[in-house]
Amino acid sequence: MGGVMDKAVFPAGAYCRAVEQIIAAGRRMDRFGWVPATAGNISIRLPDGNLAITRSGGHKGLLGADGVICVDAAGRPRAAGDRPSAETLLHCQIYAHDPQAGAVLHGHSVASTVLSRLGGDALVLDGYEVQKVFAGQTTHAARVRVPIFDNDQDIARLSGVVAPHLDGMRAGYIIRGHGVYVWGADMDTALARLEGLEFLLACELEERKLR
Ligand SMILES: CSC[C@@H](O)[C@@H](O)C(=O)COP(=O)(O)O
Ligand SMILES: [Zn+2]
Known part of the structure; x- marks a missing residue:
């Protein structure tokens, strides 16, 4: 198989850049331990x-x-026989809902997996400076609600459960015992939001261990 710049495989410049960004994002997520085994998926809107x-x-x-x-x-x-991520529909749903979304990231961190298994239909982040990484947040003195949806191997059904909650979702969402979905206008913004959310989830996990 050819390299990223192999024109026979990737004829369009925008597609080439997207592939490079997705490869780099995967490496970055792996460095944090958010994509164990074959977990996670990553996309960019062309x-x-x-x-x-x-x-x-x-x-x-x-x-x-x-x-x-x-x-x-x-x-x-687009090419017959290609098998995209099993969770492609969740990416499509985010792009369809948010015309500003340019990149979507999904990872399986320990913090998102463990915290979401403790129960509840949301995690509420409150008082953290890093909350300001999320859209529309200008202060730590605000509550950011991150919805949690039960896991489902039927992704079309899962997307139907997520759909009514997408409006006003600022920090992405968590699938219980599974992982997070985060997006942004471009890959840098999506990565910053993912890093911010995972930092906050790690803080929550540490705090709960101390209680
Ligand atoms: C390690 S199993 C993880 C998968 O079931 C799925 O949740 C996932 O994140 C990756 O699926 P993929 O089809 O490679 O995009
Ligand atoms: Zn997954």
Whole structure:
């Protein structure tokens, strides 16, 4: 398989840049331990409305150019036989709901997995300076609600449960015992939000251990 710049595989400049950014994001998420085994998926919205998204099943910290494929806005692979992320529909849903969304990240951190298994339908973050990484947040003195949805292997059904909650979601969401979904206008913003959210979840976990 050719490299990222192999024009036979990736003819368009925007797609090439997206592939490079997705590979770099996967490495960064792996450094933090958020994509164990084959966990996690990553996408970027392309200027033509298609998505560059990780292929299903690979290690997201070890992605090569052939680990990223192109799907349309409904998640259908552009090349016959390509198998996009099993959770592609959740990416499509975010892009469809938020015209500003340019990149979506999904990881399986220990903190998101453990905290969401403790119960409840949301985690409320309150009083942390880092909350300001989320859209519209200008102070630590605010409550940021991160919804938790029960895990479901039927992704279409899961997306139906998530749908009514997407309006006003500032920090992304958590799937119980599974991981987080975070997005932003571009990959840098999405990564900053993911890093911010994971930092806050790690703080929450540490605090609960001390109680
Ligand atoms: C290690 S199993 C994880 C998967 O079931 C899934 O939740 C996941 O995040 C990765 O699936 P993928 O199809 O590779 O995008
Ligand atoms: Zn997952």
